[in-house]
Amino acid sequence: MIRQNNKVVLVGDGAVGSAFAFSLLQRTTTLDELVIVDRKPELAIGDSLDLEDVTCFDYPTNVHTGTYFDARDATIVVITAGVPRKEGETRLDLINKNEKILRSILEPIMASGFDGIFVISANPVDILTTLTQKITGFPKKRVIGTGTSLDTARLRVLLAQKNHVPVSEVNAYVMGEHGDTSFVNFEEAKLGSKQLTRVMPMDEEDKKNILMAVRKKGGEIIKHKGATYYGVARCLSQICEAILTNRDLSLPVSAPVTGFYGIENNLYIGTPAIINRSGIQHVIETKLSESELAQFQASATKMQKVLDSLESSEN
Known part of the structure; x- marks a missing residue:
């Protein structure tokens, strides 16, 4: 039996995205490719080079930067991009800012031909996960939020x-x-x-x-x-x-x-x-x-x- 190629595209290389990438590389022995997409290309390049060193100790994953088009053959697209919560804010306070960011991401992802699974982590996560399914029209089982x-x-x-x-x-x-x-x-x-x-x-x-x-x-x-x-x-x-x-x-x-x-x-x-x-x-x-x-x-x-x-x- 031929194993399916496992490719994850991470959109958002902030603190959450970077920590997620590090955790995933340490824990998963079936990840073939990790692509990092961020609005700050230099940050994504630096992080991909840094994370590349982790593969020496764990699984030989191909870690590199990319664009939304890389989602075309991805197994999972993880979205952590968004404005983080500040002291005194609720997660729902972020909705107007992060809804716009989400829509700007989903359009090019869908244009790439992506047909995998969305995993959403930006806040408010329940609202943004619901919106992701509505905007993309994906089957509900293939859209997941980090939830509780x-x-x-x-x-x-x-x-x-x-x-x-x-x-x-x-x-x-x-x-x-x-x-x-x-x-x-x-x-x-x-x-x-x-x-x-x-x-x-x-x-x-x-x-x-x-x-x-x-x-x-x-x-x-x-x-x-x-x-x-x-x-x-x-x-x-x-x-x-x-x-x-x-x-x-x-x-x-x-x-x-x-x-x-x-x-x-x-x-x-x-x-x-x-x-x-x-x-x-x-x-x-x-x-x-x-x-x-x-x-x-x-x-x-x-x-x-x-x-x-x-x-x-x-x-």
Whole structure:
């Protein structure tokens, strides 16, 4: 059996994009070609030359700069390009700026003949992932956003620290918007093989404090160092690994939820899903408490209002 050529085109070589490329080269042993596209060509050249050295220690990937036309035969196009969140801003504050940037990228990508999988990481990720599918007309399973993967990582680290166990022992998800209407799926959360709420008794105030700590961590990082990038870069590389290696990995991504959780809105939002070579193989409709289901639906409603306001402003 002849293995398919694995090629990733990265659009946006800022802090997130650069950290993602480094992570992907270290973790993936099936990546044949990594193309870096950025509006600052000199930066992309420097980064590609720097990243090239990593291939000596891991997999001999061809790393180089390129243009949107390189997407013509790519397996994945990863979009990290966009204006980053500043201290005091919400992710939704970025929508008008980053929507324009997204459209300027998608047009030449589609003109190249690209027929692979889009993975979106720019914020607000749920809105931009939804727009990517609408603008391109791609099958929904071939458009993925990082969603609540970073929120989930932060939750698992926090719960592991509180319970003095390895992070690998924690199985819990943040769901909904990657933003201020996210929520924790405590109903299904586990510590090892045991229900989290049995090992770690919590009242509603305790649950609220855990959620707020997860939500605020990004802002805390931005306050100290100006941006967050290592965590989301690793989330991105994990999604791409699942695609490139056809792993059937369950990840909390921004996925199409129409018909799930009682949601009929045509949008993407954070939920566990199985990711493999086809993209989103299927959405996992996980068990939610009555309160959690209401929070999920409220989060979806908020996202839909943002999308509706964008459409009305364009008309």
